[in-house]
Amino acid sequence: MNTVMTADNPQQELQATLLFVDDEPNILSALRRLFRPLGYRIFIAESGAQGLEIFDSEAIDLVISDMRMPVMDGAQFLEQVRLKSPDTVRILLTGYADISSTIDAINKGQIYRYIAKPWEDNDICLTVRHALEQKILEREKARLEELTHKQNEELRDLNANLEEKVKARTEEVRQTMGFLEVAHERLKKSFLTSIRVFSNLMELREGEMSGHSRRVADLAHKLAKRMGMSDTEVQDVMVAALLHDIGQIGLPDKLLHKPFNTLAGEERAAVMKHPVVGQTALMALEQLHGAARLIRSHHERFDGQGFPDALSGLAIPLGARVLTVANEYDAAQQGYLMSKRLNAEDALTFIKEGRGKRYDPQVVDAFLAMLGGGEPVPYEREIALHTGDLKPDMVLTRDLMTRDGLLLLARDYILDDTLIDQLKNYERTDGRPMVVHVKVKG
Incomplete structure (x- = not known):
């Protein structure tokens, strides 16, 4: 099967539909014999009128039409194709003696290319394939442009309303946080009240010493x-x-x-x-x-x-x-x-x-x-020091943890020279400065 790769996914295959139009049956047979093995869907017509009828029922990706035909020549036919199906790729078969008619077809039918008779099989096959690939690329380009346009519109709308949306969302979050704070305070008060009630119940046994x-x-x-x-x-x-x-x-x-x-x-x-x-x-x-x-x-x-x-x-x-x-x-x-x-x-x-x-x-x-x-x-207050500023007899006010969450020293630990040296060695090995919280008079 001859297929065309899509632009956004080179592995995706698309079967193309071709229409050959010529008043000479031998030309139609030759074209059909050439392209059928390549896997295309193929339709044939022996006149321009018959070809236009096919467009009423089929989606044609590419049409090849002979120039010299009775009643409706190739230029006239392809002009009607352009009006009926502008996305269909249009190719004209012409002889060397038909230059003026070919120019007319180019102007009116806006053809993709003309091919001189007799043709080279390989050339005409490559022409058809390249034409279909370009069609896919143009279709994908149009899709992406439409998508970009749509996204730009959405982005403009988002930017226009972003400030209002942020304000509204911020207000919602503020209200929610306010409700949570109130609920937390109520729970905290209820908890402490429960403790006090329980404490009072315990003291009922103490009589006058309650x-x-x-x-x-x-x-x-x-x-x-x-x-x-x-x-x-x-x-x-x-x-x-x-x-x-x-x-x-x-x-x-x-x-x-x-x-x-x-x-x-x-x-x-x-x-x-x-x-x-x-x-x-x-x-x-x-x-x-x-x-x-x-x-x-x-x-x-x-x-x-x-x-x-x-x-x-x-x-x-x-x-x-x-x-x-x-x-x-x-x-x-x-x-x-x-x-x-x-x-x-x-x-x-x-x-x-x-x-x-x-x-x-x-x-x-x-x-x-x-x-x-x-x-x-003066009671002691907490300060944060680097290991180089630590002195013996200083007391930790917080657990000293590694960055992995391991406990080095517990709070209230009293430092001495050995411990300070060990902390400095650990700091050098870890490669990160260490902050130690200790008590000082203040």
């Missing part, structure tokens, strides 16, 4: 903010303060009202389990994992003599160190720590005496300044 968790939460919240903790960390401290005694729910009533320093061995062992029990009770709620970690550590001591994990110094989470001071300041006044209740002044003295032993000195200083029990002291 209100301890609310007071601790208020003190811890203020102290955490004074320490420069983030909003998320402050919220974890407050939630942990409200629920810090949740692990005592299963303890007998007699132990709840008995000062810790008067407990017997087995009683003390039972009470010392409550931080772990409290953490475990909250682990099913993902939003409370941060608070649960602080609840576990709120009975740790800065000197390492606390429970349940005997953590010391900055290994104790900062939120837990804050919670410990707030908790024991109120507990001392309620008689939870020792056999007698202390007034507010004596409770504050008790906190001062525990500085560096039971409590983080920095937290105690901030607490005293907050309550007016001491001179205001």
Whole structure:
């Protein structure tokens, strides 16, 4: 099958339809014998009128017409073809004696080419093939021009309306974000309200000593903010303060009202389990994992003599160190720590005496300044440094991660010369500058 390749896909094949018009049957037979093996669809007509009738029922891609025909010669026929089917390729067969008629056909029929008789088979086949290829290219050109025109119109419309569309979309996004923010705030308030309600239910067992968790939460919240903790960390401290005694729910009533320093061995062992029990009770709620970690550590001591994990110094989470001071300041006044209740002044003295032993000195200083029990002291703030600016005893304020998400050092880690050298070596190996967040006085 002889086929023509389309312009946008050279592998796509298109079968062409040819029409031969001549009043001499032998010429028509010769043309049909020449082109039929090439796979074209072929129609023949012995006159111009018969050829025009074929155009009424068939889509003809290319027509070859003899010049000398009775009634309607080739020039007249091809002129009618041009009017009836302008996309059809028109080729004229002519003799050397028909120059003037050929010129007339060129002018009126706007023929693609004329071929002199007798023709060379290879030449006429190539002429037909090239003509059909050009037809396909012109058709594809017209399609692309139409597509380009359509896309340009769409682009002009888009550009004309883009600003309005952007404004409208921006307003939709702003409204949606506003709704989400309102919904988030409502959820946050509902969450905190639920925590407070649950805390109040827990305190129903405490009788006249109820209100301890609310007071601790208020003190811890203020102290955490004074320490420069983030909003998320402050919220974890407050939630942990409200629920810090949740692990005592299963303890007998007699132990709840008995000062810790008067407990017997087995009683003390039972009470010392409550931080772990409290953490475990909250682990099913993902939003409370941060608070649960602080609840576990709120009975740790800065000197390492606390429970349940005997953590010391900055290994104790900062939120837990804050919670410990707030908790024991109120507990001392309620008689939870020792056999007698202390007034507010004596409770504050008790906190001062525990500085560096039971409590983080920095937290105690901030607490005293907050309550007016001491001179205001500058609390530490966070700065970002390159490894070349790090000094021993600086404390990390954030987890130090690799760019692949691996933990190098955890927050609250105290740097020394060896660690600083290791960080510098890692930075050289990684090929990227490292930024380390540490605490400084400010």
